[in-house]
Amino acid sequence: MAEQKIAxxxxxxxxxxxxxxxxxxxxxxxxxxxxxxxxxxDMGKPxxxxxxxxxxxxxxxxxxxxxxxxxxxxxxxxxxxxxxFDFDMFIKRKKLVDVGLWVLGIAMMIWxxxxxxxxxxx
Amino acid sequence: MMKIGSFKxxxxxxxxxxxxxxxxxxxxxxxxxxxxxxxxxxxxxHLSFLSQASLSHKSFDxxxxxxxxxxxxxxxxxxxxxxxxxxxxxxxVVLFDMGIGIRRQKLVFWVMMxxxxxxxxxxxxxxxxxGLLKGEWF
Numbered sequence: 001m002a003e004q005k006i007a008x009x010x011x012x013x014x015x016x017x018x019x020x021x022x023x024x025x026x027x028x029x030x031x032x033x034x035x036x037x038x039x040x041x042d043m044g045k046p047x048x049x050x051x052x053x054x055x056x057x058x059x060x061x062x063x064x065x066x067x068x069x070x071x072x073x074x075x076x077x078x079x080x081x082x083x084x085f086d087f088d089m090f091i092k093r094k095k096l097v098d099v100g101l102w103v104l105g106i107a108m109m110i111w112x113x114x115x116x117x118x119x120x121x122x
Numbered sequence: 123m124m125k126i127g128s129f130k131x132x133x134x135x136x137x138x139x140x141x142x143x144x145x146x147x148x149x150x151x152x153x154x155x156x157x158x159x160x161x162x163x164x165x166x167x168h169l170s171f172l173s174q175a176s177l178s179h180k181s182f183d184x185x186x187x188x189x190x191x192x193x194x195x196x197x198x199x200x201x202x203x204x205x206x207x208x209x210x211x212x213x214x215v216v217l218f219d220m221g222i223g224i225r226r227q228k229l230v231f232w233v234m235m236x237x238x239x240x241x242x243x244x245x246x247x248x249x250x251x252x253g254l255l256k257g258e259w260f
């Protein structure tokens with residue numbers, strides 16, 4: 001059997017590669033739902049606060065939105081990390097970059113969670 | 123100090139990234155990284171616009187009115203192109219990781235781009251239906 005080469009980078013690591021694939025598949029599903037529900041199921045044109053409120057007052061859509069944000073942040077920041085390390089950028093500060101990206105990601109997650117509150121409250 | 127010469131691996135005529143040195147798979151890879159970085163920037167913009175506008179309902183509704191102008195619809199369309207390219211090429215990468223289609227990698231690329239083109243075309247009609255095709259912008 002021919003040796004199989006997966007598109008993982010030695011510097012970025014196998015777990016980074018694995019979760020990048022998992023989040024990619026979830027993103028296709030979640031982003032598809034996000035675009036379908038926001039722009040095809042008619043809730044006022046253009047979108048307004050009242051229309052979004054009718055959606056996000058249901059727990060399911062809050063869960064979908066927050067999962068989407070989490071997956072986007074992980075996939076985007078992990079992708080940025082892979083690109084940087086592949087081009088030998090900050091390779092000597094790998095730990096610092098990892099901590100920095102996690103802090104940035106968690107901060108943006110909290111920010112995104114708070115941003116939705118006015119729409120949930122209506 | 124960084125010397126210009128140290129970027130020869132990236133920009134030089136003998137670099138693997140020099141356009142005439144790149145083959146299909148390399149173009150696909152470069153495109154994947156560029157659209158990926160672009161989409162990260164978009165997520166920051168998306169969050170920052172939403173959070174500024176969610177301070178008051180009026181400002182949010184005004185922002186949505188602004189976003190219905192032709193220029194922003196055009197930018198939405200470019201965003202769709204980037205997302206669909208990234209997703210379809212990403213599907214190709216996942217297939218290869220599972221050991222599917224590696225020997226037919228060029229064919230797989232063009233099949234994926236065919237699907238991407240069909241989705242982008244559909245998005246074109248959805249996005250530009252009222253403004254361009256029904257003439258609301260004129």
